[in-house]
Amino acid sequence: MLNVHRNICGYCGCCVSVCPEGALELIDAYLCVEKNCTSCGICAKVCPLGALEVVDEKPL
């Protein structure tokens, strides 16, 4: 799944523009991740700050 490090995020929207699924939306200063995110990691790559991270989902 995609983790947003909100203490790092500069809420610039760079990630939103490259998301092939349209799964990201920047609502004012808050980056929303929709359920259709495929954890492809493209957004994490382009983020100017490194605020996005794809992490393995651990079963509860």
Next chain:
Amino acid sequence: MKSHYNLLIVGGGPAGAIAARTAAQKGLSSCIVEKRSAIGAPVRCAEGIGREALTEFVKPDERWISAEMKGAAIVAPDGTMMKLESAFAGNKVGYILDRKVFDRELVWQAAEAGSDVAVKTRAAAPIMEDGVVKGAKLEYCGKESRVTADVVIAADGVESKFARWCGIDTTVPVREIMSGAQYVLTDIDIDPHSTIFYLGNEVAPEGYLWIFPKGDRSANVGIGISGKKSGSGHRAKDYLDRFVQKTFSNGKPIEFIVGGVSVCRPLECTVADGLIITGDAARVVDPLTGGGIYNAMFTGRLAAQVAADCIAQGNTGKKALMAYDAGWRASKMGKSIERNYHIKEYLIKLSDEKLNAIIHSVTKLNLTEFSTLTLIKELMKVNPRLVVELGALAASLR
């Protein structure tokens, strides 16, 4: 706010503001909805614009001009500097704006002309009927409302969602997003009337680093690198910090921002039934310079003009609105995007050695017109190999 407008404009940047101002001047009802709580902030821009490009839309005003530019310089990967000066000595060639105030001025002009404005108001979804865009569902402080419109103008910037919700793929390819970061640095030694561009794979891979003066001792010091070249440990911020540490170790930052700039081709089609897409949302940024203010204002104005004609004729379908799409593509701006796209594609493939060689070819250029086109033409004169390598593109530049 009313429940229906001729034009509903999503986004209160330069594209949206000029669309609203134009619409209001033509007697149309219009409303700008801006999701942020303030027009103009946060800034996502290096704030540079050419003199003529600016004055086509608004009279320069010291309230929102940070600095006047008289020249520029390009620095090669090996540190060699090429100076670009106006053939007309002392001529103002461009401005560095204060976007926070500039954007407010444009929206204020739109409001004064008669447009409505709403801030902290988000277009959360389009209202669609049989595939036709009819307006938008809006959210403001937890309240939802529906506003219909004859035409919706999507001017929602690089993080555009509206067009996508209407079924248009707006995804920017990874290699064609510039991942950017910028400080406003103060207390630094700079030439306050010249912009500087640093090139090279070590400095800014497939992009460039810039110093755009904001005053005698302050500047926007920023960088854009290709999304393809970005990753953990080598992001825009990493490159920028390395440069600032080396060049302006005593500089004090008063602002730090990040952002994305598309340098891809524009959207395949920038209209749909009841919808026009403008500015960064339409991906009409200049692919070579990353400059988007002029292109946003240009497309914003044209969008309102075409919408006004179509509304008067009672047809706001895609076919009628295509006059907008065809219009900007045939314009000087549209042609410049296509040409600069090819030049960008050529330049990003050059090695540092080749970039050095081109910049070594001439230490100073006096340009009759301060544009990338004139610059490329001058460079071709002193670099015959460039003409060969650019091939058909070079022929088209003459």
